[in-house]
Amino acid sequence: MGLREPLKLIAEDCGLPVALEAMGERWSFMILRAAFNRIYHFEEFQSELGIARNILANRLSRLVDHGILMRNPCPDDRRKIEYRLTEKGLALLPAMIALRQWGEQWGSGIPSTPVLVDERDHQPIRPVTIRAHDDRVLGAQDLCWRQAEEIRPLSMSREEEAQAAE
Amino acid sequence: MGLREPLKLIAEDCGLPVALEAMGERWSFMILRAAFNRIYHFEEFQSELGIARNILANRLSRLVDHGILMRNPCPDDRRKIEYRLTEKGLALLPAMIALRQWGEQWGSGIPSTPVLVDERDHQPIRPVTIRAHDDRVLGAQDLCWRQAEEIRPLSMSREEEAQAAE
DNA sequence: CTTGGTAAGTAGTGATTCGCAACTTAAATC
DNA sequence: GATTTAAGTTGCGAATCACTACTTACCAAG
Numbered sequence: 001m002g003l004r005e006p007l008k009l010i011a012e013d014c015g016l017p018v019a020l021e022a023m024g025e026r027w028s029f030m031i032l033r034a035a036f037n038r039i040y041h042f043e044e045f046q047s048e049l050g051i052a053r054n055i056l057a058n059r060l061s062r063l064v065d066h067g068i069l070m071r072n073p074c075p076d077d078r079r080k081i082e083y084r085l086t087e088k089g090l091a092l093l094p095a096m097i098a099l100r101q102w103g104e105q106w107g108s109g110i111p112s113t114p115v116l117v118d119e120r121d122h123q124p125i126r127p128v129t130i131r132a133h134d135d136r137v138l139g140a141q142d143l144c145w146r147q148a149e150e151i152r153p154l155s156m157s158r159e160e161e162a163q164a165a166e
Numbered sequence: 167m168g169l170r171e172p173l174k175l176i177a178e179d180c181g182l183p184v185a186l187e188a189m190g191e192r193w194s195f196m197i198l199r200a201a202f203n204r205i206y207h208f209e210e211f212q213s214e215l216g217i218a219r220n221i222l223a224n225r226l227s228r229l230v231d232h233g234i235l236m237r238n239p240c241p242d243d244r245r246k247i248e249y250r251l252t253e254k255g256l257a258l259l260p261a262m263i264a265l266r267q268w269g270e271q272w273g274s275g276i277p278s279t280p281v282l283v284d285e286r287d288h289q290p291i292r293p294v295t296i297r298a299h300d301d302r303v304l305g306a307q308d309l310c311w312r313q314a315e316e317i318r319p320l321s322m323s324r325e326e327e328a329q330a331a332e
Numbered sequence: 333c334t335t336g337g338t339a340a341g342t343a344g345t346g347a348t349t350c351g352c353a354a355c356t357t358a359a360a361t362c
Numbered sequence: 363g364a365t366t367t368a369a370g371t372t373g374c375g376a377a378t379c380a381c382t383a384c385t386t387a388c389c390a391a392g
Contacts, residue, residue, distance in 0.1 A: 014199070014266060014270075015267065015270030016195060016265055016269055017269070018269035018273030020195055020196070020269075023265070024190075026186075026378095029182060030182070030183065030186070033180070036306065041339075042339065046340095052380045052381060053341070054342070054379090055378090055379065067272075077339085079387065079389070080338095080339060081339080085306075091268055091272060093306050095264035095265045095294075096182065098260045099189070100180060100182040102257055103182055103183070103185030103186075104184070105181070105257070106233075106254045107184030107187070113313055113314045114311040114314070115311070115313070115314055116310075116311060117309070117310060117312045118298040118302075118308060119307075120298070121298075121299075122310075122312055122317065125296055125297060125298060126298070126299060128264065128294055129297075130259060130263055131295075132292070133284065133287075133289040133292060135301070139259075140202065140251075142284060143283070143285060144282075144285045144288075146280055146281055147280050147281070148281055150288065192349095192350080208368065209367085209368060212369095217351090218351045219351095219353095220350085220371070222370090223371080224349095243359080244359060244360085245359045245360070245369070246359095246367095246369085247368080
C-alpha cells in the first residue's frame with residue numbers, strides 16, 4: 001500500500017526527517033522561494049510557478065498547517081487572501097540559500113543573475129558554510145557526533161559566561 | 167497528463183530548481199544523510215532507512231546520474247558495490263545541516279542527541295547563517311537582488327585584489 | 333440589481349510514482 | 363554442488379500529480 005509512513009518516525013534522533021516532513025514535497029521549496037520574493041496571493045503563485053491549482057491549494061494548506069505560512073484575509077478585498085511567511089518560515093532562509101547556492105555552483109554552472117546581495121553595501125553574500133563555535137569554517141571531515149552529556153564548555157567569553165549564568 | 171516538467175525549466179535565474187531537480191525527491195536527503203554517516207552499501211541503506219528496494223535502487227541511480235554519489239564495485243567482494251559521496255555530494259553538507267537545524271529548532275523541539283560537534287575541540291557547531299562579505303550575519307530583511315553588472319568591488323584586501331587580477 | 337469579471341479553491345480524469353512482496357542474477361561461502 | 367548474500371528487477375494495488383473544467387464568493391460597471 002502506498003500508505004506512506006511519516007519520515008520523522010524513522011530516525012528521530014535527527015531534525016532532518018522533521019524538516020522533510022514539512023518541506024520535502026515537490027513544490028514546497030519553490031513556493032517558499034516565491035514567498036520570499038514577495039509573492040503573496042494564490043493567483044500570483046499559480047502564474048509564477050505554473051503549478052496545478054489543486055496541488056497549489058494543497059501545498060499552501062500544508063505549509064499553513066505546519067506554521068510556515070500564515071493565511072490572512074485581505075481587509076480591502078475580501079476575496080483575496082495573503083499568504084505570509086511566519087517566523088518559522090523565515091527561519092528556512094539559510095537552508096534555501098544553501099540549496100540555491102549548491103544548485104548554482106554544481107548544476108550546469110549558470111552564473112545566475114540576479115545575484116543576492118547585502119542591502120547595506122550591495123556586495124554579494126558569502127557561500128553558506130558550517131562554522132565552529134569560534135567561526136572557523138568546517139568541512140565534512142571536521143565533524144563528528146557526541147552525546148549531549150559529553151559536551152563541556154571550554155574557554156567561555158565574558159558575554160557567553162554571563163549568558164550561561166542566567 | 168502527469169508528464170512532469172523538470173523544475174529547472176521554470177525559473178532558470180535561480181539555482182534552487184536545479185538543486186530540487188537532483189535532491190527534491192522523497193528519499194534523496196535521507197539517503198544523503200546516511201551516506202554522510204558512513205552508510206555505503208545497498209543493504210545498509212535499505213535496513214537503515216526502511217525504504218522499498220525498487221525505490222532505493224531508483225534513487226541511488228539518480229544520485230549517481232547527477233554526480234552526487236559514485237558507484238564503486240568492491241575489489242574484495244565483487245557482489246558488493248560502494249556508494250560514496252563525490253565532491254559535489256559533499257558540497258550539500260551545508261544545505262543538509264541547515265535543514266536539520268531548522269527541523270530541530272522548529273519541529274516539536276527535540277533536543278536532538280547526539281549532537282554534531284567540531285572534531286577538534288568537541289564543541290557544538292553554530293547554527294548555519296547567511297553572511298555578508300565581511301562575515302556579518304544577515305537576515306531576510308537585509309537582502310536584496312542585484313544584476314551582476316551592478317556589483318562593484320569596494321575595499322578589497324590584498325589577497326582578493328591579487329586573486330581578481332588573474 | 334443584473335451582468336461580467338476576478339480570486340480562491342474543488343472535482344473529475346488519466347498518467348506517474350510509491351510501497352510492498354516476490355523473483356532474479358551473480359558471486360561468495362559451506 | 364547447495365546455501366547464503368548483495369544488488370537489484372518485476373508485478374500489482376494504492377496514493378499522488380497534473381491538467382482541465384467547474385464552483386463559490388466577492389467586487390465593479392451599467
